Amino acid sequence: MEFVRIQTEPPAEGVQASPDPVGLSDLLSHLRRWESSLPAPELRGITIRSRVAQELGVYLGGNAAQSVLRPVSDDAGNLIPTIQPLLGRFLGRKAASLLSSHIVDVAVVRH
Amino acid sequence: MNGRELPFGCSGLILLATLFYLVAGLAVLAVWQFTGSIYWLEQFFGLPSAFFLIWLSALQLWFSVRVCGEFSPGEPMRRAWKLISASAIFDLAGTTGVQLFGSEKAWNPLAHATWWSRPLSKAIFETGHVLQGTCRFALLAAGLWCVLKLYRESGFLGRFRVIDWLLLAAFAGYCVREGIDLLRHYQPSNPPGWNVILLWPVDPLLCLLFAEAILLHRSVQRTGMGLIGRCWRTFSAGIFLVLLGDAMIWATAYGYLPWPWSSLSWYVWTPAAASFALAPAYQLEAIRWASSGQDAPIN
Numbered sequence: 001m002e003f004v005r006i007q008t009e010p011p012a013e014g015v016q017a018s019p020d021p022v023g024l025s026d027l028l029s030h031l032r033r034w035e036s037s038l039p040a041p042e043l044r045g046i047t048i049r050s051r052v053a054q055e056l057g058v059y060l061g062g063n064a065a066q067s068v069l070r071p072v073s074d075d076a077g078n079l080i081p082t083i084q085p086l087l088g089r090f091l092g093r094k095a096a097s098l099l100s101s102h103i104v105d106v107a108v109v110r111h
Numbered sequence: 112m113n114g115r116e117l118p119f120g121c122s123g124l125i126l127l128a129t130l131f132y133l134v135a136g137l138a139v140l141a142v143w144q145f146t147g148s149i150y151w152l153e154q155f156f157g158l159p160s161a162f163f164l165i166w167l168s169a170l171q172l173w174f175s176v177r178v179c180g181e182f183s184p185g186e187p188m189r190r191a192w193k194l195i196s197a198s199a200i201f202d203l204a205g206t207t208g209v210q211l212f213g214s215e216k217a218w219n220p221l222a223h224a225t226w227w228s229r230p231l232s233k234a235i236f237e238t239g240h241v242l243q244g245t246c247r248f249a250l251l252a253a254g255l256w257c258v259l260k261l262y263r264e265s266g267f268l269g270r271f272r273v274i275d276w277l278l279l280a281a282f283a284g285y286c287v288r289e290g291i292d293l294l295r296h297y298q299p300s301n302p303p304g305w306n307v308i309l310l311w312p313v314d315p316l317l318c319l320l321f322a323e324a325i326l327l328h329r330s331v332q333r334t335g336m337g338l339i340g341r342c343w344r345t346f347s348a349g350i351f352l353v354l355l356g357d358a359m360i361w362a363t364a365y366g367y368l369p370w371p372w373s374s375l376s377w378y379v380w381t382p383a384a385a386s387f388a389l390a391p392a393y394q395l396e397a398i399r400w401a402s403s404g405q406d407a408p409i410n
Contacts, residue, residue, distance in 0.1 A: 057335065057337060058337060058338060058407040059337045059338050059339055059397060059401065059407065060334055060335075060337045060339060060340075061331065061334035061335030061336055061337035061339075061340050062335035062337075063333060063334055063335040064265075064267055064333075064334035064335060064337070065335075065337075067266070086265055087401070088186070089186075089187065089188060089261050089264070089265060090188065090261070090265075090339045091181075091339070091397060091398050091401050092181045092182040092183065092186060092188065092189075092398060093182075093183055093186065094181070094183070094402065095181065095398045095401040095402045096401070098401060098402045098403075098404060099401035099402070101404075102401075102404050106406075
């Protein structure tokens with residue numbers, strides 16, 4: 001009923017502000033500049049993987065870190081599900097969880 | 112720091128103490144060579160050596176139990192560390208029996224009791240050997256087997272190389288040769304005692320441990336050296352040193368290692384014991400660094 005009432009109710013005066021064409025185009029051009037300054041997703045993936053490999057290699061060894069990170073996607077979306085179970089085997093679940101968070105923080109968030 | 116002190120310096124302390132002990136031991140060996148008097152060498156391998164070995168065994172047990180506590184029930188590595196801790200219990204009991212309570216020296220506190228006798232001392236000494244031999248190695252082999260299974264499941268298990276197969280074949284040949292010698296020596300008229308029979312599995316167990324140590328070493332080579340691999344490579348080093356000591360005892364008994372070179376075998380047991388204490392210390396350090404939220408020391 002409320003939905004029907006909102007749909008049928010005439011719009012209040014002054015609620016629909018007319019868009020500011022100059023401000024909007026300014027915002028859009030800023031967004032485009034920011035987007036173009038970002039590296040391509042595949043390049044971002046390589047950088048993230050390299051940083052994670054460095055952090056992970058301290059514990060697992062360099063070769064193991066490289067091989068573990070092969071299936072990690074460019075956006076690192078599956079990073080934690082990939083590394084945490086493996087670290088958990090050798091360091092215990094608790095330490096693995098803390099280390100995974102640290103690695104994400106150092107290699108993904110801070111950069 | 113998660114409210115806990117991080118024992119980051121533990122492995123360094125063990126390494127430093129072992130290095131100091133070995134340098135002192137070599138200095139005493141030099142004194143013997145120059146003066147011809149064996150007095151200081153005997154003193155060095157008496158009380159200081161006995162207490163150092165007991166201290167290292169106690170550290171191995173303490174670190175192993177603490178590592179075990181870092182894994183939750185049901186985690187596969189917890190089973191491995193339980194077995195390694197049980198092996199450390201037998202090692203500590205055996206080392207204390209052999210070095211302290213089975214000794215006929217004045218530092219043995221039991222030797223001052225009225226009920227003390229030489230046969231009792233011998234029985235403690237022999238029981239100590241069984242505990243730190245068969246019992247300890249069987250549990251250690253089972254623990255390392257669990258670790259190798261984890262390496263295999265993770266896709267990191269190394270492979271034997273040709274040289275490894277040759278070394279294993281040589282050690283297996285040594286075990287067979289010793290078995291034949293035992294069969295020749297013990298006849299129905301000369302049956303072996305329980306203390307001898309219980310020590311028979313030691314060499315086959317060492318052969319199994321040798322194979323496990325090589326595989327662990329190759330696995331760490333495959334992964335590259337990291338804080339986790341450092342622990343298992345140190346276990347491998349400890350096993351290699353025990354085998355070296357064992358081979359030196361055999362070579363001395365068969366006249367291949369004449370005196371005074373045979374005395375070098377006395378120096379092998381301390382670094383071996385230090386390796387078994389260092390390995391769980393390294394694992395504990397790796398876990399603590401991982402939990403600390405800090406950057407690890409090697410990068």
